[in-house]
Amino acid sequence: MSQQQAQKQPNKKFKSAISPTREEDFPEWYQQVIKAADMAENAPVRGCMIIKPYGFALWENMQRVFDGMIKKLGVENAYFPLLIPLEYIAKEAEHIDGFAKECAVVTHSKLESDGEGGLKPAGELAEPFIIRPTSETIIGESFSKWINSYRDLPMKLNQWCNVMRWEMRPRLFLRTSEFLWQEGHNAFATAEESNADARLMVDKYREFAEDYLAIPMIVGEKTADERFPGAIATYTMEAIMQDGKALQAGTSHDLGQTFSTAADITFQDQNGDNKRAWTTSWGISTRLIGGMIMSHADDDGMIMPPRVAPVQVAILPIVKGDDNDDLFAFCEKIKDRLAEKNIRVKFDDSDKRSSDKMWATIKQGVPVRVEIGGREMEEGKLTYVPRDLGRDGKQTLEVDQFVASIEDILDRIQQSIFDRAKSRMKDQMREVDNLDDLHKIFVDAEPVLVMMPTSLLEDPKFEAIKKEFSIKTCCMPFAHNGEKVMVGKSY
């Protein structure tokens, strides 16, 4: 990248930091944003990813926030085994169909020499295990032991862990064979409670996604064919990406008595009668990071929502000549003042060129970039550039004023990227009342999601349209009381 380009940012007349741009090739742009921000990369293991420190710091912030939210609801964290005995999976028929095609099977307990300098599996296990694709079956076994009386209910457990489902076409964060997530598993005495819980949890997901990740969501129920294997209802939050595809971003399942029947989860009620429990499960994953990228990032790279950004403020000294000790001390002091206010701040005192530091900050999507040169220092001032507005939002402030208003500055950015995504989402929605109009939208290849009457799902022509354009039913939004269904292309 030339010096001239480096001075201008973001400005359509100049080459963008990410190539290709979103318009040129959205999927490739996505990969390049991740690479430029140094968030993750493909692992040398089929379909798996390595989450690099900058990406993992984002995940840690997300975990901390959401973990606090569920603890307030009385959910407790626990840890269940990675390996699930085959017989557990076999207990629930729909569940088998859902996960048997893509699971990692452990069959041996050691390695031995293959006689040619290599190794081969040995010590075949009497009973194979699968690596958990999700843990309803094994947690159900524990619930069956732990739940005996109505006093034991509700029981609300969660684990933050890794799961595996082989993916044929892996994409970083969106679809990887191994991914990190939280899986919550709750049990209740009545059908009403479990259904209310499944709805509550998807609303908590929405709150988390909208308030912290700045991604507006459409919340509703999945159509029967899109339900989790074994669920009687699956609730989902769906986001719309900049390319007009929907992203299923978090789901919550009312499992009815499917798993309590398979695992025999029963309890004595207040009258001493034996009753079967009702359960839910709910999960969000590292996929949300993919959602943030495709919601907020631009042709210059990532844009981090301030509330979960690994670095909220980056301080870059604009060095001149060799003696920059005073400038560095000045920056260091501002860093300390921000850190005292619990702002996640980084001072880049490396010997990289100022323009390289600036572009790294832009590509990593740091919400606020602070630039301080000799003149600013002398005047007790600093210049800051908010990532969402770029040079258009550039301001020079007294240091005291900046430190006093940093929370407001970050809040403004948080709100602004949410509003931007929300307004975009509105533009990406169409509404039709017949299938001919639906067909036309996809013939015209409009990058949009379409809301249509739910009754049209039963029209045989709808199946044909689904196949023709590889579209899906995303959800029946609560906002429309199930009378409409959102359809379109989907991740």
Place this chain on the structure above:
Amino acid sequence: MSQQQAQKQPNKKFKSAISPTREEDFPEWYQQVIKAADMAENAPVRGCMIIKPYGFALWENMQRVFDGMIKKLGVENAYFPLLIPLEYIAKEAEHIDGFAKECAVVTHSKLESDGEGGLKPAGELAEPFIIRPTSETIIGESFSKWINSYRDLPMKLNQWCNVMRWEMRPRLFLRTSEFLWQEGHNAFATAEESNADARLMVDKYREFAEDYLAIPMIVGEKTADERFPGAIATYTMEAIMQDGKALQAGTSHDLGQTFSTAADITFQDQNGDNKRAWTTSWGISTRLIGGMIMSHADDDGMIMPPRVAPVQVAILPIVKGDDNDDLFAFCEKIKDRLAEKNIRVKFDDSDKRSSDKMWATIKQGVPVRVEIGGREMEEGKLTYVPRDLGRDGKQTLEVDQFVASIEDILDRIQQSIFDRAKSRMKDQMREVDNLDDLHKIFVDAEPVLVMMPTSLLEDPKFEAIKKEFSIKTCCMPFAHNGEKVMVGKSY
């Protein structure tokens, strides 16, 4: 348990809450303490455990503290794949020997019907994977890509994750096929730096264990035969349990150039010369929870060190009659005042009997139990019982006074259980200068660890004694400059 027993605690004349006692059957006492505190249980998966909410809350507190410590050292968290290709393991010969005998091997990618109503593995993988027993090999591959210049060094990465090593004789927390841990992996430009780092990390472990878990440690170097497979030096912290056995509680390895050679981790130094990096790795695990139990718990159950205790203060209302609304409101208010001071406090407003609540609190090892009855409430007072002293430490205080001094009360308990463990450890140490004396100690079956001159390791008679009593060399303590070695029975 009778009401009479319930009123007395802890008092040798009365039956203890845990049966058997430590003296009667230490290993079984250990299992019963875990069960009574509801911390974990055996999973229905060969050698694995389920960490229950109370045990997991302890692990979360431990993680939060230690994670903060390593981040201050510049360590960044990341996440690497669970599965390791066979060829990676095969690259490092000593490493193969160390882990090949006990690993979980993934050979298939799906399940299919076995024709008899069951399932069988299908979709055999071209290349099997093993579930990580530790991640030096796969992280080494990334280091090889990411480290190119001296500017990239040092590189310090850590992951909190699950690992697997089949265990033939599993014991909760101490030795399970799957366990949770952190594994740190650092790379440096010079041998001096990597050795200093390995020593620094074991000292951080000691600091964490002593200051937070209240377990005094003996820190030193492992003898060559006890080194991590592939390491040029392994540093360890060893604790002595109440039964006189040592527990290896955390290790830090100077890997020299073993893994940088296997994975080809090289960099250009300041002069443009190509150099090979030097690496370290370091880990602590859920095993530390076993160490806390065997260090602190007594015949009435667990004793939690306040700084990591899931619940620091338990408030128990002593109810009388049916109308306890005022009493509950009084307790609730004290709870809120403590919570405001960031004390982890629990108010037990369940309808269990007061004596059951009291015993649950004792068995869970809650550092401070507060009991409030009608009279206390009227006087604006409360009675508290510190878990370490039991009824002997019982005090009645004004509520304000208690709230104002709760940090001091918790600090006193933290210090007291550390001092007690330290004084016990001192009593459990013997020193000999010849092998005959060493032999006599184990013939007499003294439950102790023995410090002896390191030079005696070369005497062939030592090998015979090791075998005869199943003892091990635990470490050559730094405090003795490697001139002495600690030997004895070990977990």
